[in-house]
Amino acid sequence: MVGLKPPEVPPTAAMKFVSAGMAGCIADLCTFPLDTAKVRLQIQGEVRIPRSIGTVEYRGVLGTLSTMVRTEGPRSLYSGLAAGLQRQMSFASIRIGLYDSVKQLYTPKGAESTGLAARVLAGCTTGAVAVTCAQPTDVVKVRFQANGAQPDGVRRYSGTVDAYRTIAREEGVRGLWRGTLPNIARNAIINCGELVTYDLIKDMLLRAHLMTDNVPCHFVAAFGAGFCATVVASPVDVVKTRYMNAGPGQYRNVLSCFLALLMQDGLAGFYKGFVPSFLRLGSWNVVMFVSYEQLQRVAVLARSAQS
Numbered sequence: 001m002v003g004l005k006p007p008e009v010p011p012t013a014a015m016k017f018v019s020a021g022m023a024g025c026i027a028d029l030c031t032f033p034l035d036t037a038k039v040r041l042q043i044q045g046e047v048r049i050p051r052s053i054g055t056v057e058y059r060g061v062l063g064t065l066s067t068m069v070r071t072e073g074p075r076s077l078y079s080g081l082a083a084g085l086q087r088q089m090s091f092a093s094i095r096i097g098l099y100d101s102v103k104q105l106y107t108p109k110g111a112e113s114t115g116l117a118a119r120v121l122a123g124c125t126t127g128a129v130a131v132t133c134a135q136p137t138d139v140v141k142v143r144f145q146a147n148g149a150q151p152d153g154v155r156r157y158s159g160t161v162d163a164y165r166t167i168a169r170e171e172g173v174r175g176l177w178r179g180t181l182p183n184i185a186r187n188a189i190i191n192c193g194e195l196v197t198y199d200l201i202k203d204m205l206l207r208a209h210l211m212t213d214n215v216p217c218h219f220v221a222a223f224g225a226g227f228c229a230t231v232v233a234s235p236v237d238v239v240k241t242r243y244m245n246a247g248p249g250q251y252r253n254v255l256s257c258f259l260a261l262l263m264q265d266g267l268a269g270f271y272k273g274f275v276p277s278f279l280r281l282g283s284w285n286v287v288m289f290v291s292y293e294q295l296q297r298v299a300v301l302a303r304s305a306q307s
Protein backbone atom coordinates (compact mmCIF):
# COMPACT_ATOMS: atom_id res chain seq x y z
CA MET A 1 0.00 0.00 0.00
CA VAL A 2 1.33 3.41 -0.99
CA GLY A 3 -0.02 6.34 1.03
CA LEU A 4 -2.91 6.30 3.46
CA LYS A 5 -5.58 3.68 2.83
CA PRO A 6 -9.09 4.80 1.84
CA PRO A 7 -11.18 5.65 4.93
CA GLU A 8 -14.31 3.69 5.76
CA VAL A 9 -16.20 6.95 6.33
CA PRO A 10 -16.21 9.30 3.29
CA PRO A 11 -14.92 12.86 3.78
CA THR A 12 -17.48 15.62 4.25
CA ALA A 13 -18.01 18.43 1.74
CA ALA A 14 -16.18 20.81 4.09
CA MET A 15 -13.17 18.46 4.23
CA LYS A 16 -13.08 18.28 0.44
CA PHE A 17 -13.39 22.07 0.15
CA VAL A 18 -10.44 22.77 2.48
CA SER A 19 -8.35 19.87 1.15
CA ALA A 20 -8.77 21.06 -2.43
CA GLY A 21 -7.58 24.58 -1.57
CA MET A 22 -4.56 23.26 0.31
CA ALA A 23 -3.72 20.78 -2.46
CA GLY A 24 -3.96 23.56 -5.05
CA CYS A 25 -1.50 25.68 -3.05
CA ILE A 26 0.93 22.76 -2.71
CA ALA A 27 0.74 22.14 -6.46
CA ASP A 28 1.28 25.84 -7.22
CA LEU A 29 4.36 25.97 -4.98
CA CYS A 30 5.85 23.03 -6.88
CA THR A 31 5.00 24.15 -10.43
CA PHE A 32 4.83 27.96 -10.38
CA PRO A 33 8.04 28.54 -12.39
CA LEU A 34 6.56 26.47 -15.23
CA ASP A 35 3.39 28.56 -15.11
CA THR A 36 5.44 31.77 -15.29
CA ALA A 37 7.40 30.38 -18.26
CA LYS A 38 4.11 29.50 -19.97
CA VAL A 39 2.80 33.07 -19.53
CA ARG A 40 6.02 34.59 -20.89
CA LEU A 41 5.94 32.36 -23.97
CA GLN A 42 2.25 33.09 -24.57
CA ILE A 43 2.69 36.87 -24.48
CA GLN A 44 5.88 36.82 -26.52
CA GLY A 45 5.42 39.00 -29.56
CA GLU A 46 3.42 41.67 -27.74
CA VAL A 47 5.85 42.45 -24.91
CA ARG A 48 9.39 43.49 -25.72
CA ILE A 49 12.16 42.91 -23.21
CA PRO A 50 14.96 45.49 -23.49
CA ARG A 51 18.50 44.30 -23.69
CA SER A 52 21.79 45.98 -24.47
CA ILE A 53 21.65 44.70 -28.06
CA GLY A 54 18.33 43.77 -29.67
CA THR A 55 15.66 42.04 -27.65
CA VAL A 56 15.54 38.92 -25.53
CA GLU A 57 13.59 36.06 -27.04
CA TYR A 58 12.29 33.14 -25.05
CA ARG A 59 13.07 29.76 -26.62
CA GLY A 60 11.51 26.70 -25.06
CA VAL A 61 10.80 25.95 -21.42
CA LEU A 62 14.36 25.61 -20.15
CA GLY A 63 15.48 28.55 -22.28
CA THR A 64 12.73 30.74 -20.84
CA LEU A 65 13.55 29.75 -17.27
CA SER A 66 17.30 30.28 -17.75
CA THR A 67 16.74 33.64 -19.49
CA MET A 68 14.53 34.84 -16.65
CA VAL A 69 17.07 33.79 -14.01
CA ARG A 70 19.90 35.44 -15.94
CA THR A 71 18.14 38.73 -16.71
CA GLU A 72 15.78 39.12 -13.74
CA GLY A 73 17.14 36.88 -11.00
CA PRO A 74 15.79 33.61 -9.51
CA ARG A 75 12.97 35.39 -7.65
CA SER A 76 11.34 36.24 -10.99
CA LEU A 77 10.32 32.58 -11.35
CA TYR A 78 7.91 33.06 -8.45
CA SER A 79 6.66 36.53 -9.41
CA GLY A 80 2.96 36.66 -8.59
CA LEU A 81 3.07 33.67 -6.23
CA ALA A 82 1.08 35.47 -3.52
CA ALA A 83 -1.80 36.12 -5.94
CA GLY A 84 -1.46 32.54 -7.20
CA LEU A 85 -1.89 31.11 -3.70
CA GLN A 86 -4.81 33.47 -3.01
CA ARG A 87 -6.35 32.23 -6.25
CA GLN A 88 -5.98 28.55 -5.34
CA MET A 89 -7.51 28.94 -1.87
CA SER A 90 -10.71 30.23 -3.48
CA PHE A 91 -10.52 28.78 -6.99
CA ALA A 92 -9.42 25.19 -6.32
CA SER A 93 -11.60 24.94 -3.22
CA ILE A 94 -14.71 25.67 -5.30
CA ARG A 95 -14.04 23.95 -8.62
CA ILE A 96 -12.44 20.81 -7.16
CA GLY A 97 -13.71 20.68 -3.60
CA LEU A 98 -17.37 21.09 -4.56
CA TYR A 99 -17.23 18.89 -7.68
CA ASP A 100 -18.43 15.68 -5.98
CA SER A 101 -21.29 17.49 -4.23
CA VAL A 102 -22.48 19.18 -7.43
CA LYS A 103 -22.08 15.90 -9.33
CA GLN A 104 -24.51 14.28 -6.93
CA LEU A 105 -27.03 17.08 -7.57
CA TYR A 106 -26.97 16.29 -11.29
CA THR A 107 -27.18 12.52 -10.75
CA PRO A 108 -30.77 11.19 -11.02
CA LYS A 109 -32.12 9.70 -7.80
CA GLY A 110 -31.83 5.92 -7.74
CA ALA A 111 -29.09 5.82 -10.39
CA GLU A 112 -26.48 3.12 -9.75
CA SER A 113 -23.64 5.25 -11.07
CA THR A 114 -22.98 8.81 -12.21
CA GLY A 115 -23.18 9.27 -15.98
CA LEU A 116 -20.84 11.27 -18.19
CA ALA A 117 -23.38 14.09 -18.64
CA ALA A 118 -23.67 14.65 -14.89
CA ARG A 119 -19.87 14.74 -14.54
CA VAL A 120 -19.49 17.23 -17.40
CA LEU A 121 -22.26 19.48 -16.03
CA ALA A 122 -20.70 19.38 -12.57
CA GLY A 123 -17.29 20.29 -13.99
CA CYS A 124 -18.71 23.20 -16.00
CA THR A 125 -20.75 24.47 -13.04
CA THR A 126 -17.98 24.47 -10.42
CA GLY A 127 -15.51 25.87 -12.96
CA ALA A 128 -17.78 28.80 -13.85
CA VAL A 129 -18.59 29.62 -10.22
CA ALA A 130 -14.91 29.40 -9.24
CA VAL A 131 -13.84 31.79 -12.03
CA THR A 132 -16.52 34.32 -11.11
CA CYS A 133 -15.32 34.38 -7.50
CA ALA A 134 -11.55 34.19 -8.07
CA GLN A 135 -11.07 36.19 -11.30
CA PRO A 136 -9.37 39.22 -9.67
CA THR A 137 -6.64 36.99 -8.22
CA ASP A 138 -6.07 35.42 -11.65
CA VAL A 139 -5.81 38.81 -13.36
CA VAL A 140 -3.24 40.00 -10.82
CA LYS A 141 -1.28 36.73 -11.09
CA VAL A 142 -1.02 36.96 -14.89
CA ARG A 143 -0.16 40.68 -14.81
CA PHE A 144 2.51 40.12 -12.19
CA GLN A 145 4.03 37.17 -14.07
CA ALA A 146 4.25 39.34 -17.19
CA ASN A 147 5.40 42.39 -15.21
CA GLY A 148 9.03 41.26 -15.23
CA ALA A 149 9.02 41.41 -19.02
CA GLN A 150 8.90 45.21 -18.77
CA PRO A 151 12.02 47.38 -18.24
CA ASP A 152 12.51 48.58 -14.65
CA GLY A 153 11.35 52.12 -15.44
CA VAL A 154 7.96 51.06 -16.77
CA ARG A 155 7.05 48.07 -14.63
CA ARG A 156 3.42 48.35 -13.74
CA TYR A 157 3.32 47.05 -10.17
CA SER A 158 5.62 47.07 -7.15
CA GLY A 159 3.75 44.33 -5.29
CA THR A 160 0.61 42.20 -5.22
CA VAL A 161 -1.45 44.69 -3.21
CA ASP A 162 -0.24 47.52 -5.46
CA ALA A 163 -1.40 45.50 -8.48
CA TYR A 164 -4.94 45.20 -7.09
CA ARG A 165 -5.03 48.93 -6.31
CA THR A 166 -3.52 50.05 -9.61
CA ILE A 167 -5.83 47.92 -11.75
CA ALA A 168 -8.92 49.10 -9.82
CA ARG A 169 -7.80 52.74 -10.01
CA GLU A 170 -6.76 52.82 -13.68
CA GLU A 171 -9.26 50.39 -15.19
CA GLY A 172 -12.06 50.44 -12.65
CA VAL A 173 -13.34 47.50 -10.65
CA ARG A 174 -14.31 45.86 -13.96
CA GLY A 175 -10.60 45.66 -14.76
CA LEU A 176 -10.20 43.07 -12.00
CA TRP A 177 -12.71 40.90 -13.84
CA ARG A 178 -11.06 41.41 -17.24
CA GLY A 179 -11.18 38.24 -19.32
CA THR A 180 -13.88 36.58 -17.23
CA LEU A 181 -15.73 35.14 -20.22
CA PRO A 182 -12.69 33.48 -21.88
CA ASN A 183 -11.60 32.31 -18.44
CA ILE A 184 -15.02 30.72 -17.82
CA ALA A 185 -14.75 29.02 -21.22
CA ARG A 186 -11.19 27.91 -20.45
CA ASN A 187 -12.04 26.54 -17.03
CA ALA A 188 -15.19 24.80 -18.20
CA ILE A 189 -12.96 22.98 -20.70
CA ILE A 190 -10.15 22.42 -18.21
CA ASN A 191 -12.54 21.18 -15.54
CA CYS A 192 -13.92 18.63 -17.97
CA GLY A 193 -10.41 17.75 -19.08
CA GLU A 194 -9.08 17.49 -15.54
CA LEU A 195 -11.85 16.46 -13.14
CA VAL A 196 -14.01 14.42 -15.50
CA THR A 197 -11.02 12.67 -17.10
CA TYR A 198 -9.47 12.01 -13.67
CA ASP A 199 -12.82 10.70 -12.42
CA LEU A 200 -13.28 8.41 -15.44
CA ILE A 201 -9.71 7.05 -15.51
CA LYS A 202 -9.71 6.40 -11.79
CA ASP A 203 -13.10 4.64 -11.95
CA MET A 204 -11.94 2.55 -14.91
CA LEU A 205 -8.73 1.47 -13.15
CA LEU A 206 -10.62 0.55 -9.98
CA ARG A 207 -13.50 -1.22 -11.74
CA ALA A 208 -11.09 -3.27 -13.89
CA HIS A 209 -9.02 -4.08 -10.77
CA LEU A 210 -5.90 -2.85 -12.56
CA MET A 211 -4.95 -0.74 -9.55
CA THR A 212 -6.08 -0.17 -6.01
CA ASP A 213 -7.23 3.19 -4.64
CA ASN A 214 -3.78 4.52 -3.71
CA VAL A 215 -1.06 6.89 -4.91
CA PRO A 216 -0.03 5.04 -8.14
CA CYS A 217 -3.66 5.00 -9.28
CA HIS A 218 -4.05 8.69 -8.48
CA PHE A 219 -0.76 9.44 -10.30
CA VAL A 220 -1.81 7.70 -13.53
CA ALA A 221 -5.29 9.26 -13.52
CA ALA A 222 -3.89 12.74 -12.81
CA PHE A 223 -1.27 12.49 -15.57
CA GLY A 224 -3.90 11.53 -18.12
CA ALA A 225 -6.15 14.34 -16.92
CA GLY A 226 -3.36 16.89 -17.29
CA PHE A 227 -2.60 15.88 -20.88
CA CYS A 228 -6.26 15.96 -21.97
CA ALA A 229 -6.79 19.34 -20.32
CA THR A 230 -3.75 20.86 -22.04
CA VAL A 231 -4.73 19.67 -25.52
CA VAL A 232 -8.28 21.03 -25.40
CA ALA A 233 -7.67 24.19 -23.35
CA SER A 234 -4.44 25.59 -24.79
CA PRO A 235 -6.08 27.86 -27.46
CA VAL A 236 -8.47 29.40 -24.93
CA ASP A 237 -5.63 29.74 -22.43
CA VAL A 238 -3.45 31.71 -24.86
CA VAL A 239 -6.30 34.13 -25.71
CA LYS A 240 -7.14 34.50 -22.01
CA THR A 241 -3.52 35.30 -21.10
CA ARG A 242 -3.13 37.84 -23.92
CA TYR A 243 -6.43 39.57 -23.09
CA MET A 244 -5.88 39.69 -19.34
CA ASN A 245 -2.35 41.05 -19.78
CA ALA A 246 -3.42 43.73 -22.29
CA GLY A 247 -3.43 47.39 -21.39
CA PRO A 248 -6.57 49.54 -21.60
CA GLY A 249 -7.77 49.88 -25.22
CA GLN A 250 -5.34 47.35 -26.69
CA TYR A 251 -8.19 45.00 -27.61
CA ARG A 252 -11.85 45.98 -27.97
CA ASN A 253 -13.04 42.61 -26.71
CA VAL A 254 -12.14 38.94 -26.53
CA LEU A 255 -12.99 38.39 -30.19
CA SER A 256 -10.63 41.17 -31.33
CA CYS A 257 -7.86 39.59 -29.23
CA PHE A 258 -8.61 36.22 -30.84
CA LEU A 259 -8.51 37.70 -34.36
CA ALA A 260 -5.34 39.70 -33.67
CA LEU A 261 -3.58 36.56 -32.48
CA LEU A 262 -4.82 34.58 -35.50
CA MET A 263 -3.68 37.27 -37.97
CA GLN A 264 -0.30 37.72 -36.29
CA ASP A 265 0.73 34.13 -35.51
CA GLY A 266 -1.72 31.89 -37.38
CA LEU A 267 -3.21 28.74 -35.88
CA ALA A 268 0.16 27.82 -34.34
CA GLY A 269 -0.17 30.92 -32.15
CA PHE A 270 -2.98 29.26 -30.21
CA TYR A 271 -0.54 26.61 -29.04
CA LYS A 272 2.21 28.98 -27.95
CA GLY A 273 3.71 27.70 -24.74
CA PHE A 274 2.16 24.24 -25.21
CA VAL A 275 5.13 22.35 -23.77
CA PRO A 276 5.32 24.42 -20.56
CA SER A 277 1.52 24.29 -20.39
CA PHE A 278 1.62 20.50 -20.48
CA LEU A 279 4.59 20.26 -18.13
CA ARG A 280 2.82 22.62 -15.77
CA LEU A 281 -0.69 21.11 -16.03
CA GLY A 282 0.60 17.54 -16.01
CA SER A 283 2.82 18.05 -12.98
CA TRP A 284 0.24 20.33 -11.32
CA ASN A 285 -2.46 17.68 -11.68
CA VAL A 286 -0.23 14.94 -10.33
CA VAL A 287 0.82 16.95 -7.27
CA MET A 288 -2.67 18.36 -6.70
CA PHE A 289 -4.70 15.15 -7.02
CA VAL A 290 -2.24 13.03 -5.03
CA SER A 291 -2.15 15.71 -2.31
CA TYR A 292 -5.93 16.13 -2.45
CA GLU A 293 -6.62 12.42 -1.97
CA GLN A 294 -4.16 12.17 0.90
CA LEU A 295 -5.33 15.37 2.63
CA GLN A 296 -8.92 14.12 2.58
CA ARG A 297 -7.81 10.91 4.28
CA VAL A 298 -5.78 12.84 6.85
CA ALA A 299 -8.84 14.98 7.62
CA VAL A 300 -11.03 11.89 8.11
CA LEU A 301 -8.42 10.23 10.35
CA ALA A 302 -8.05 13.43 12.40
CA ARG A 303 -11.81 13.65 12.85
CA SER A 304 -12.04 9.97 13.84
CA ALA A 305 -9.24 10.40 16.37
CA GLN A 306 -11.09 13.30 18.03
CA SER A 307 -14.42 11.47 18.29
